[in-house]
Structures are given as structure tokens and as C-alpha cells.
Amino acid sequence: MSRVTIHSLSKYYGTSAVLDGFELEINQGELVVFLGPSGCGKTTTLRLIAGFITPSSGRILVGERDITHVPAYDRNIGVVFQNYALFPHLSVFENVAFGLRRRKRSETEIRQKVEKALDMVAMGHLANRMPRELSGGQQQRVAIARAVVIEPDVLLLDEPLSNLDAKLRLSIRQEIRRLQKSLGITTILVTHDQEEAMSIADRLVVMKDGEIQQIGPPQRVYAEPANTFVADFIGGANFLTGRVIDNKFQTANGLILAAAHLPPDCRSVVIRPERIKITSHHGSLDNAITARIANETFLGSGRIFDVRLQGGDTLSVYVGAGEDGQPSPGHDDVVLHIPAKDVVGIRDATARAEP
Helix, strand or coil, rough: CCCCCEEEEEEEECEEEEEEEEEECCCCCEEEECCCCCCCCCHHHHHHHHHHCCCCCEEEEEEEEEECCCHHHHCEEEEECCCCCCCCCHHHHHHHHHHHHHHCCCCHHHHHHHHHHHHHHHHHHHHCCCCCCHHHHHHHHHHHHHHHHHCCCCCECCCCCCCHHHHHHHHHHHHHHHHHHHHHHHEEECCCCCCHHHHHCCCCEECCCCEEEEEEEEHHHHCCCCCCHHHHHHHCCCEEEEEECEEEEECCCCEEECEEECCCCCCCECCCCHEEEEEECCCCCCCEEEEEEEECCCCCCCCEEEEECCCCEEEEEEEEECCCCCCCCCCCCCCEECCHCEHHHHHCCCCCCCC
């Protein structure tokens, strides 16, 4: 288990840059999630760390060891692939034992370590099964056991849950987090699923077009997005454009909002749908705004209301199941309460937050 340091890592195909000057430090025992849309460079970064492809420039260190040009088989890195990549002709036991046999460990050590690894993922009772006899979730557990049995310095997970159904994804995700914490393995997980990333990460690395847009704990990235891309990619978001006047934000349609913090050059704000409350009176609340419900979407866990403000601005409001204030479309006007602390100014569309 070691820290991972990436210095000025770049990968070009011809003149096209997939990564350009990527910089990151991952602490020992930390679980970091690379999050971003398809083609943003997250899987390329993972493959460079694993040694499956060669960087155009830059360095990768695990602890104090420079592994930039070390062959993949000599990096002591465990990898779990999206499609499991189990050997179909080998049993569960032999799939997990494969890496240990390559390292020429004794039969006694192999049996002890394989049995321990399979017990950790609750697969010991299926050690003699073939991969074709397992469900998708069981195959993924075997793949995880195979990756950790070699006691890697770093564990890499490439979209490990994307082929599983929603309920099983939740179960395996919790299993990965439990296992990672218990073993203390420095882990990097790649995903485009924001819910998966937010629930499992110590830190998020949000990527776009081969560049890091923001690094930080999930709660901070969600509450204080560095730019419009991060705000839009992570969770639901309402955007209002305008300008700062007398420490308040005025939208293009003339709506004036109090906000806790607005950068001087702020041209837009983001408001999360669940931060907006629907009430029946103005009172003395911050940003009490008259509005009308235009549409309603049932989600099971709650409802999304599309709300039209006077002046033309439109907001989405999330109301959880069981919460007070669930009006119906077309009814009388309602009042929205938006706390000033939840009106978050965004500096510009491209600004990046520091780690």
C-alpha cells in the first residue's frame, strides 16, 4: 500500500492529446474516483498507471519507486476490469490463484491466501465453480479477490459495476468500500456514474477533455463546484445567468437573489433542486419568490417540480417523499424559499479548483 504521485503526465495519439500535463497525488490508503463523461481521459489515466500503455511524457511514482517504464507485470498493481476478464477455463480458485502462481509462491501459501481472499468476498463456498456457472455479481467478486490476493501496492478499478443491475451495483459498491477500508489499499476507481462516485470516494477527480476540472471530497465538490461543467455533471442543478450588483445576484430577467458568496466576476449561479423549499407565505425568509408549478415528475423517493418564476426564469425543485409542501401543477401561486448560502456563485465556465 503506497501513495501514488503523477507528474506532468501526457498521452498523445499523433497530434491529439488525450491527457496533457496531468498532475495528481493520491495518499496511501485513499480511495480516489476519476469521474467524467466518456472520452475525458479517465480510463487512459488508469491504463497508464497500470502499465498497459506508455505515456508520451511525465512520470508515475508508487511510493518512491518510479514505475513509468516498468512493465505492467512488475508493478505489483491489482486491476479489476469492467468485463471481469476471468479465465473461462479455470475454476474460481485457480482464477484467484493465477497471480500467485506467476510469482512462484508455494502451494501452501497459495491455498491460504486464495481461501482468505475468497472468504473476504463471500465466495469461498464456490471455489470449485467455473466462471460460466456464476452470476455477474459473483464473477465481479472473484475478479476483486484475484486483484487483492497478490497484496498489491495499488488497486485499480475500471468501471467495475457498469455491467450489473442497479440493486446489485449498490451491494457490490458497498462491498468494495468495506474491503478497501479493511485492507487499507490505495485505490483508484474510474466511473461515469456520479452517484457511485459520490458514495464511495474519499476524493473525486472530475475530468473533462483530458484535464482535471476539480479535486476534492464529494461533499465539497457538490456544494462548491469549480465551474459550470462540474456543477452540471455532479447532481441536479439550476443555473441562472446574470451579474453581481451590490453583493447580490441579478438574473438576466431581473430577479435579485441574496447569496453568501459571489466572486466579483460571477456571471452565473447554481442552485441545487433539493435546497429550494416550497412554502405558502413570504415571511422573513431569504429569497422568498412567488412562483407557479408548471409540471410534476414522480420519482418514487420524491417529486421534481418544474417551477416558473415571475419574469420567466424556470427552476427545478426536488421535494422528498413525506416532506411538507407537495402542490399540484396549475394550482395557485406558491412561494419558494432559497437560502442565501445555497445560491452558489460560479466564477466562469472554465475555472478549475485547486486540490
